[in-house]
Amino acid sequence: SAVISQKPSRDICQRGTSLTIQCQVDSQVTMMFWYRQQPGQSLTLIATANQGSEATYESGFVIDKFPISRPNLTFSTLTVSNMSPEDSSIYLCSVTGVLAKNIQYFGAGTRLSVL
């Protein structure tokens, strides 16, 4: 299994500001994934973060809004930029198991509220 630490666990932010979420994994992984879970909605993949290259974004998500860093094989950050109330969501970091590659592991999530 993989243990994922994510912080902050929650935050309340003002409109127009930015928040950076950190994700630390206890083992080296090639890919790290960032998901968003809006209230009452299913988890949606934002982007895949690869070490040493730019993140790849899913349809509907752009780098200017959600810049991602991946400085090494155990750490990644997601920034939510120029926030609006519509960005109020739970943001989750995820990795695929190192040995059990079919199993997906998730961090505890960051609950973001934008006023």
Added chain:
Amino acid sequence: KQEVTQIPAALSVPEGENLVLNCSFTDSAIYNLQWFRQDPGKGLTSLLLIQSSQREQTSGRLNASLDKSSGRSTLYIAASQPGDSATYLCAVRAGRTQGGSEKLVFGKGTKLTVNP
């Protein structure tokens, strides 16, 4: 486009009852299906993984079945306990992300409450 639906959206049962949660998906071309449990402030915990070639998986009081041809999966919970109260998510691994890896498509979940 793969879509995953979970029914019911919420379920409340008395302790000790056996129950079934349902998951359906629109495209049978999946690699596998995974059931998760989501607790507030604790993220998602993987419960069971069923490969596309398998029919069911069991772990303790949990049993998950998969009928790929009909696009359905069920999660059976035996002798439910108040500690089982959580949101249960179904996800299929199908298609590819923009990054080239296999993609997880989630349902919205079933919120289960087990009353003492």
